[in-house]
Amino acid sequence: MQQSNQMHDTDHSEFGAALLDPDLPLPEGIVGPRGKAATKRFAVYRNNVTVSLINALADIFPAVARLVGADFFRNMARIYIAGDPPRSALLFQYGQRFPDFLARFEPVGKLPYLPDVARLERRWLDATHAADMDPLPSAALAAVSPQDLERVRLVPHPAARIVESRYAAVSIFSASRAERPLDTIRAMNPETGLITRPHHEVQIRLLPEGAASFFQDLLQGRSLGEAANRTHEHYPEFDLAGAISALLESGAFTTLRLDETTIGEARR
Amino acid sequence: MTQFALSTPTTGGSRFPSKPLPPRAGAGLKTGHIDAILSDDYRIGFLEVHAENYMGDGGPAHRALSAIRAEFPLSVHGVGLSIGSETGIDPDHLDRLARVVERYEPGMVSEHLAWSSHDAGYFNDLLPLPYNQATLDRVAGHIGQVQDSLKRPILLENPSTYVAFEQSTMSETDFIRDIARKSGCGLLLDINNVFVSATNHGWKPLQYLRDFPLELVEEIHLAGHAEDTDDEGDLLLIDAHDRPVADPVWKLYEIVISQAGPLPTLIEWDNDVPEWPVLRHEAMLAEAILDRMGPASMLGSRHAAE
Numbered sequence: 330m331q332q333s334n335q336m337h338d339t340d341h342s343e344f345g346a347a348l349l350d351p352d353l354p355l356p357e358g359i360v361g362p363r364g365k366a367a368t369k370r371f372a373v374y375r376n377n378v379t380v381s382l383i384n385a386l387a388d389i390f391p392a393v394a395r396l397v398g399a400d401f402f403r404n405m406a407r408i409y410i411a412g413d414p415p416r417s418a419l420l421f422q423y424g425q426r427f428p429d430f431l432a433r434f435e436p437v438g439k440l441p442y443l444p445d446v447a448r449l450e451r452r453w454l455d456a457t458h459a460a461d462m463d464p465l466p467s468a469a470l471a472a473v474s475p476q477d478l479e480r481v482r483l484v485p486h487p488a489a490r491i492v493e494s495r496y497a498a499v500s501i502f503s504a505s506r507a508e509r510p511l512d513t514i515r516a517m518n519p520e521t522g523l524i525t526r527p528h529h530e531v532q533i534r535l536l537p538e539g540a541a542s543f544f545q546d547l548l549q550g551r552s553l554g555e556a557a558n559r560t561h562e563h564y565p566e567f568d569l570a571g572a573i574s575a576l577l578e579s580g581a582f583t584t585l586r587l588d589e590t591t592i593g594e595a596r597r
Numbered sequence: 598m599t600q601f602a603l604s605t606p607t608t609g610g611s612r613f614p615s616k617p618l619p620p621r622a623g624a625g626l627k628t629g630h631i632d633a634i635l636s637d638d639y640r641i642g643f644l645e646v647h648a649e650n651y652m653g654d655g656g657p658a659h660r661a662l663s664a665i666r667a668e669f670p671l672s673v674h675g676v677g678l679s680i681g682s683e684t685g686i687d688p689d690h691l692d693r694l695a696r697v698v699e700r701y702e703p704g705m706v707s708e709h710l711a712w713s714s715h716d717a718g719y720f721n722d723l724l725p726l727p728y729n730q731a732t733l734d735r736v737a738g739h740i741g742q743v744q745d746s747l748k749r750p751i752l753l754e755n756p757s758t759y760v761a762f763e764q765s766t767m768s769e770t771d772f773i774r775d776i777a778r779k780s781g782c783g784l785l786l787d788i789n790n791v792f793v794s795a796t797n798h799g800w801k802p803l804q805y806l807r808d809f810p811l812e813l814v815e816e817i818h819l820a821g822h823a824e825d826t827d828d829e830g831d832l833l834l835i836d837a838h839d840r841p842v843a844d845p846v847w848k849l850y851e852i853v854i855s856q857a858g859p860l861p862t863l864i865e866w867d868n869d870v871p872e873w874p875v876l877r878h879e880a881m882l883a884e885a886i887l888d889r890m891g892p893a894s895m896l897g898s899r900h901a902a903e
Contacts, residue, residue: 414717462655
């Protein structure tokens with residue numbers, strides 16, 4: 330008796346495997362009361378697990394769900410979940426590998442932008458839960474003397490993220506979330522989006538080509554001068570003034586640094 | 598040199614007024630209800646949140662909960678700690694729970710008699726456990742670990758279940774009483790779970806409540822359930838949290854309150870969530886029972902169930 334307890338009690342792996350695969354038999358020892366069968370009873374758990382995870386994915390990827398249709402999405406999500414169940418109880422972090430799954434999932438091959446839209450939605454939710462920080466006030470940059478300006482480095486806001494796509498993923502995402510028609514969007518236009526949460530609401534803005542490279546450099550820690558020079562090399566038409574006002578409006582950065590000095594820190 | 602203040606939380610001392618859960622009706626907090634709750638003339642007794650929804654670093658969820666916590670007593674209800682897990686409590690998850698508790702200073706912290714995580718992953722459901730000595734030792738040990746980490750006792754909630762285990766050697770009520778005795782935790786009595794499990798396993802709900810250590814109960818949960826059928830075509834109840842509390846569950850609630858005295862009572866409504874006034878109406882029904890069974894019955898309350 331004791332031995333059989335031990336054997337069954339340490340078998341959550343068997344129980345878990347049977348939850349995710351309805352073709353597996355019931356875990357050993359699972360019964361109904363007073364000799365009743367337990368197949369439909371166990372199916373309640375199977376259903377709870379799968380449906381709740383499908384719902385979680387539908388909440389995280391609403392634009393993808395709208396693009397493929399709700400029923401198709403749910404069937405597709407079921408396949409994804411079986412292959413990549415969540416590792417943690419923090420479901421708002423689930424689905425990090427869903428964009429890669431979409432890229433390999435043949436039935437959605439006709440929608441080549443879909444993985445990038447999913448990537449954007451995943452980062453959107455990451456930005457939603459990122460730490461709270463005030464964005465860099467414009468006065469902070471205005472206070473830097475002109476000769477120091479090019480040495481300024483900016484500290485990214487925890488919510489700031491860039492999404493680069495070979496497709497019009499930002500426009501498609503925005504239209505899908507707003508439930509607008511997609512027919513005016515040229516899907517094959519490459520787009521780069523900047524996701525930020527300047528105060529409380531997450532937002533996304535399209536970055537023109539030069540600005541995308543400029544922001545990438547700044548997010549990677551290059552100085553304003555380095556980033557501007559590198560961008561001008563590749564994009565002679567690059568509008569630096571416009572990019573700097575987008576930098577301030579978007580709230581992509583929190584503080585600025587001049588060599589060892591940090592400007593914008595809390596008052597001592 | 599220009600300097601700018603960052604929005605860092607104030608440290609040192611409490612961020613919030615001290616608010617234990619009152620013996621009133623409360624509601625599970627839903628994002629869509631927050632503005633309505635804050636502006637409602639009816640001041641709900643308390644609100645309860647799932648801890649996991651507030652384990653992110655920042656953002657709108659924390660902002661909303663801070664506004665709620667400034668005005669209402671709060672209960673933090675974990676759904677992902679997997680206290681019955683055979684691979685142990687995940688220390689990272691326990692740290693995250695401790696941070697939520699530290700951040701919001703809730704009047705109550707509770708978790709479930711269930712498991713949800715294994716090496717293979719997180720199943721996002723409250724899965725059943727066999728009731729025997731091995732499970733008892735494991736669960737009591739895990740609760741001790743959680744209480745040590747949080748530096749406060751927690752409440753353990755009785756589950757709703759659909760299957761039984763050949764490996765069980767004890768009744769659910771004996772199992773729960775022994776766990777509380779061994780770990781020092783309090784109990785959260787979910788009366789809908791009692792009704793669902795009793796129906797599904799052919800127990801008598803009143804007998805269950807007679808056997809349950811009511812003197813250890815510090816909070817009540819009420820919720821709606823759905824109806825299905827089992828393999829034999831008999832009624833199988835599903836703990837769906839998607840509709841009003843059923844009449845027989847209200848009757849059991851009256852009996853519990855008449856015996857135990859007024860207790861903080863939560864209405865859970867997690868799926869097909871209605872507008873706030875519908876949930877508030879359920880809370881007011883519970884509050885009417887608390888008032889009716891009120892101070893007079895308090896005199897005889899909190900006696901041992903034996």
